[in-house]
Every structure is written in C-alpha cells, then in structure tokens.
Amino acid sequence: MFTVDIRIQQPYAASTAFDLQASFALAPGQCLGIMGASGSGKTTLLHSIAGLLMPSSGVIRSGDHVWFDHKQTIQLPPWQRRVGLVFQDGRLFPHMSVEQNLRYGMPAGLARIVLPEVVDVLAIQPLLKRKPSQLSGGEKQRVAIGRALLRQPSVLLMDEPLSGLDDGLKQQVLPYIKQVIATFGLPTLYVSHVGDEVAEVADEVLTLAQGVLRQVVD
Amino acid sequence: MWSLSPVEIDIVLLSLKVAACCVLVLLLPAIAMAWLLARKQFWGHAVVDALVHLPMVLPPVVLGYMLLVLLGRRGWIGSWLYEQFHIQLTFHWWGAVIASAVMAFPLMVRAIRQALMQVNPLLEQAAQTLGATPVKTFFSITLPLSYHGVLTGGILAFSRSLGEFGATITFAGNLEGETRTLPLAIYSLTQSPEGDAAALRLVMLSVLVSVFALLASQWLERRLLRSQR
Numbered sequence: 001m002f003t004v005d006i007r008i009q010q011p012y013a014a015s016t017a018f019d020l021q022a023s024f025a026l027a028p029g030q031c032l033g034i035m036g037a038s039g040s041g042k043t044t045l046l047h048s049i050a051g052l053l054m055p056s057s058g059v060i061r062s063g064d065h066v067w068f069d070h071k072q073t074i075q076l077p078p079w080q081r082r083v084g085l086v087f088q089d090g091r092l093f094p095h096m097s098v099e100q101n102l103r104y105g106m107p108a109g110l111a112r113i114v115l116p117e118v119v120d121v122l123a124i125q126p127l128l129k130r131k132p133s134q135l136s137g138g139e140k141q142r143v144a145i146g147r148a149l150l151r152q153p154s155v156l157l158m159d160e161p162l163s164g165l166d167d168g169l170k171q172q173v174l175p176y177i178k179q180v181i182a183t184f185g186l187p188t189l190y191v192s193h194v195g196d197e198v199a200e201v202a203d204e205v206l207t208l209a210q211g212v213l214r215q216v217v218d
Numbered sequence: 219m220w221s222l223s224p225v226e227i228d229i230v231l232l233s234l235k236v237a238a239c240c241v242l243v244l245l246l247p248a249i250a251m252a253w254l255l256a257r258k259q260f261w262g263h264a265v266v267d268a269l270v271h272l273p274m275v276l277p278p279v280v281l282g283y284m285l286l287v288l289l290g291r292r293g294w295i296g297s298w299l300y301e302q303f304h305i306q307l308t309f310h311w312w313g314a315v316i317a318s319a320v321m322a323f324p325l326m327v328r329a330i331r332q333a334l335m336q337v338n339p340l341l342e343q344a345a346q347t348l349g350a351t352p353v354k355t356f357f358s359i360t361l362p363l364s365y366h367g368v369l370t371g372g373i374l375a376f377s378r379s380l381g382e383f384g385a386t387i388t389f390a391g392n393l394e395g396e397t398r399t400l401p402l403a404i405y406s407l408t409q410s411p412e413g414d415a416a417a418l419r420l421v422m423l424s425v426l427v428s429v430f431a432l433l434a435s436q437w438l439e440r441r442l443l444r445s446q447r
Contacts, residue, residue: 091343
C-alpha cells in the first residue's frame, strides 16, 4: 500500500500564500485520478511525493519504507525513492537515444519490469535508435512512460502526460496508458485538469480544491 | 625559405605544449568554478565572481609579478615548494603554463558558465527522479549538454596561451628552449638589429598555427554536434 498524508505550505519562494493538504492511500494496481484547476497544486503534490519538494509536515510511506516523515525527520532524496514520474513535457534527455533514455533509470540486477516488455507494450521498438528530436509529441510521451516504468517504481506518477498533445495524439496515447496500468499493476496517480481524460484512466477520482484533496467520485 | 629551422620548430612545439597543458590544467578547476558560479548562490558570490574575472582587467605584467611574489623561488608558496619538493616554476616551461593558465582562467570559466546556464535544470530534476545522484546527474546530463561551452572555453584558453606574453615573461622568464614561446621569441628578435626577417617568419608561423588550431576546433565541434543530434 502506498500512503500519503501531507501538508505543503509555501514550497516555493512565492509571495502568494499556498497551503495544500492531501491524504490518500493507493493499493497495487489502483489508479487514482487527481483533478484540479491550474495552479491548484497538482504538480506540487507529485513533486513532493517524488522528493523534489519538501512537505511542511506529514508522512509518505511506500509499503514498509518511509520516504518522508516530518516528526522523525526522514526525508529521502529523489534518487532514493522508487518513483516513476512522467512529466508534462516528457523531459527526455536530448543527447541520448531513445534506448539510452529508457535504460537511464534501470537499476542493476534482476528487474520485475524488463525492457522488451515495456518496448512491446508501448510499441516503441522502431524508435529505439532515434534521438528525442526525431520523435512526435505522442512518441515522446510513450518513451517517457517507458523510462519511468523501467525505474522499477513502487508508484507511478503521471503529471498531465497528455496536456501537450492535440486531440488526435491524445486518443493515440491514452490506450497505451491504460495498457501500462493494466499490465504492470503499479499504484498510479494520474493528474489532469481534463475530467473526461481522468475518468477514462482512473478507478477513482479525487478533486483538489481550495488546498484540500477530497473524494468526489467513488 | 619555407622550411623551418630546428630553433623555429622548437619554439612552435614549446608553444603548443604550453598551450595544451594550459587547457588540461584549467579543465577541472574551470568546470568546477563555472558550476559554482552558475548554479550556487552563496555569501561572497559577487566577490568570487570578481576575483575570477580579475585577470581580464589587470595588466598581464601585474599578474606575472603577483605570481612571482607567490610562486617565485623566494615567493610565499614558491620557497616552500622548492624546499619541500625542489620544484622551481620560474625559468621552467611549467611556469609559462601557470602564467598563461591564470590569464586564460576567466575566459574558460565564462564560456562554460554560459553553457551551464543554458542547460535546462528540469532535465536534471528528471534524472534525479530516475535514481541519479547529483554527481551522476552532473556527469551524465549537465556536462554532456554543455560540451560546446567546454569546447569554446578550451579553444579560448588555448588561443590565449598561444598569445600570452606579459605574465609569462615576468614570471617564467624568456629562456630559449624552456620558456621562450612564439610571442616571446618574436619580441626577442625585434630587439636585435638583424632580427626583422626572422621575426616576420615567426609572425607568419603564429598566424598559421592559430588558423590551424581554429579550423581543428571547428571540425571537432561539428563532429560533436553531429554525434549529439
């Protein structure tokens, strides 16, 4: 079980007040959709889980592993958290081939999620030798999802992975995302401001409003 | 007319050796300093920044003299180096390397710093979520993406070293076969009544070496660019 119970206040040196409270639990294979308007703190929440930002208080736990515990002053850095974060813009490394990008986060030793399976599920075999600059937006996001999966994450975080794509490309990539969630059985957080998109992917949808993450659809 | 004398060959080889060593000596400290100035905010940042750029505004002879005070045989550090390790930098080609390295340092730092500032920090963030420590992130993402700055800095440092005169002659001296690089040899020839023709040959040789170095660096840059696309 992946559990989050945190409060985030003023994570950036911004002048505007920011206060976000989030509390939820994710079972293996469960996809939780998080909706919210722009600026509501969706990305901040994912970055806090990934260790890129520090919450003000609370606990983040992945099974028996504590990633963050304010009271016990535990704060694992991002590279020690098994997290697969898919960014809005893919963020593929431009100087590496697709295959090098995919292999970048792969830990040494035996892996549960292996390269051939990921390549197969995401249908990216023909792209392996290409550079990110030679890919379309949809292809880039498929590679970014594959790269996050090969990190062998204990939670998959998707931060508006389709927001940079036009409607046609969205419809092409969405089935791959559903296939990934179904195949690899990872607890997944899917963040978007588009209701239809979240509803299509997630088992359960929460809405982030006025700094509080609360359940609206079961 | 077009063949080089053994002395001229020695002068060119010494100049190239000093310039190449200058680039090698500067590489690590310049990358480290550029990263520090580009990515870290700390108390005294502006002072460190100003000190790094000082050789660009100070007369080279002043710097040469400062080096002499610090690293000369009777200098604060130089006397210790000599007593402990029998290392003497004055009148030695390593002295010429250090003099030109001090002059070229700000040029190299500036070029690398500019390139580091152009690397998207969000890519470094992505690398860290993929398990990369800050050190791995630097060597696998930041540095490869700022290679053009390192290359430009290297070319600038090499060229600066090839043309270095004031600091070298003040600190390392003008010793034939040891510290007499191309500019110092040209200067020495212009001081002798019948040295004009020989000085002109060395001037032409300097131009040739510089043009060749620039062409080689452009070729290298094109190759690197092609491999990254």
